[in-house]
Amino acid sequence: MTFMELLLSAKLGSTSAFEELFARYKNLLRKYSVVNGVFDEDLYQEQCVLFVRCIEIFDVNR
Numbered sequence: 745m746t747f748m749e750l751l752l753s754a755k756l757g758s759t760s761a762f763e764e765l766f767a768r769y770k771n772l773l774r775k776y777s778v779v780n781g782v783f784d785e786d787l788y789q790e791q792c793v794l795f796v797r798c799i800e801i802f803d804v805n806r
Contacts, residue, residue, distance in 0.1 A: 745761070747765075
């Protein structure tokens with residue numbers, strides 16, 4: 745499945761599509777959750793919440 749197909753499916757409520765998108769970006773979210781060499785769990789959780797929100801509000805018609 746392409747990124748756009750996954751995104752559209754996730755926006756329509758497909759759990760498997762969302763899980764695939766999250767799996768693709770999980771390592772990136774973890775990478776940017778390290779502050780001064782220490783993994784920040786709160787930052788990671790905030791980024792995960794923002795990731796979900798971005799999927800919800802992404803305008804695929806643009």
